[in-house]
Amino acid sequence: MKKLIITLVLLTAFAVNAQKQGKSDLSSEQIATLKTKKMTLQYNLSDSQIDKIYALNLELIKAHRSKTKLTKEDRNKLSSDEKFQKQMARLDAQIATKKRFAAVLSEKQMEKFEKHQNKRGPKFKKRRMNRKQNKKRNRN
Numbered sequence: 001m002k003k004l005i006i007t008l009v010l011l012t013a014f015a016v017n018a019q020k021q022g023k024s025d026l027s028s029e030q031i032a033t034l035k036t037k038k039m040t041l042q043y044n045l046s047d048s049q050i051d052k053i054y055a056l057n058l059e060l061i062k063a064h065r066s067k068t069k070l071t072k073e074d075r076n077k078l079s080s081d082e083k084f085q086k087q088m089a090r091l092d093a094q095i096a097t098k099k100r101f102a103a104v105l106s107e108k109q110m111e112k113f114e115k116h117q118n119k120r121g122p123k124f125k126k127r128r129m130n131r132k133q134n135k136k137r138n139r140n
Contacts, residue, residue: 028065032058042116043109052104060097 026034036054039045045053078086102110 028058028061031061035061043105043112045105045109049104053101056097056100056104063093 032054035057036050039053039057040050101113105113
């Protein structure tokens with residue numbers, strides 16, 4: 001009986017710790033600073049570009065955090081038209097963001113930026129698919 005209780009306590013602790021790993025305790029400003037520093041190293045940004053990119057990153061992060069407050073139940077309740085409108089708005093925002101980065105970055109920097117963005121797509125898609133498969137396995 002004692003071993004069973006200890007095992008349950010340990011499993012609960014691991015489950016709680018695993019759930020916390022996905023969430024960030026950093027503020028929007030801290031995330032924007034880190035992202036801008038990484039971009040500075042990657043694209044060799046000038047001082048004026050750093051200031052503009054920081055402001056853009058901060059704005060994007062705040063917008064993203066305000067949009068991601070929808071719960072899973074809210075997303076499931078959306079009609080097909082609402083889902084379509086939401087996807088269209090997301091794509092329009094991506095186009096606008098790309099144009100804003102293009103206004104700040106040089107041509108060479110923009111080429112690197114686009115190459116980096118294209119590499120990220122399959123990686124995140126694969127991660128999302130793995131999460132879906134793991135959730136299905138856990139339900140069964």
